[in-house]
Amino acid sequence: MRRVAILPALGALLLLDPRGSHAAGPWEAQAADPDAASLDTLLQAKWAAMKTALRNGNIAEAVSFIVERRRADYETAFRLVAGSLSNVDAVLTTIELVAVRNNSATYEMRRADDGAVMSFQVRFTIDRDGVWRLEVF
Numbered sequence: 001m002r003r004v005a006i007l008p009a010l011g012a013l014l015l016l017d018p019r020g021s022h023a024a025g026p027w028e029a030q031a032a033d034p035d036a037a038s039l040d041t042l043l044q045a046k047w048a049a050m051k052t053a054l055r056n057g058n059i060a061e062a063v064s065f066i067v068e069r070r071r072a073d074y075e076t077a078f079r080l081v082a083g084s085l086s087n088v089d090a091v092l093t094t095i096e097l098v099a100v101r102n103n104s105a106t107y108e109m110r111r112a113d114d115g116a117v118m119s120f121q122v123r124f125t126i127d128r129d130g131v132w133r134l135e136v137f
Contacts, residue, residue: 040097043105043124043132047095050134054078054088067125067133092137095122109137 046065053062059078063071078085095107107122122137 036097036100039100039105039132043097043107044095046124046132046134047092047107047122051088051092054085054092057082057085059085065134067127067135068129070135104135105132 050062050065059075062078063075066074093109093111095109098106098108103126105124109120109122110117120137123135124132125135127133
C-alpha cells in the first residue's frame, strides 16, 4: 500500500494512505542517510532520555529505547537494581560516537571503577519498526 507523507508544519508529519485516511503520530522521521553529526544528536538524546526514565524509576519507558528483542532482558536487569536507579549516571555515563556502519552506531562509554578507567561498548541499531534503539550497553 502506498503511503504519502505530508509535512503540514515544521516538526509535524501526517501519513496518508491511498484513500486519504491518516494516522496521527507521534512519528519519528529520519533521513534515509543522515550524516554522523545528525545521527549522533538523535542517539545522544535517546541515551539521555533512557537514563532520565531510569533515574525517575520508569522502567517501562526506559525499555522503550531498547530494541524489541532485548527489552525483556534489560527490564529484568533494571528491576534487579530498581533501588539504585536514581544513581544511574554513576554507572551509565556519557557516550562518545566511535563509528556508524550500515544500520548500526557504536559508542564508547567510559567510567572509573575502583580507580581504573573502564571502557564499555554501547551500540544502537535500527529496530524492526525502523526506529533507532539501543541494542547493547
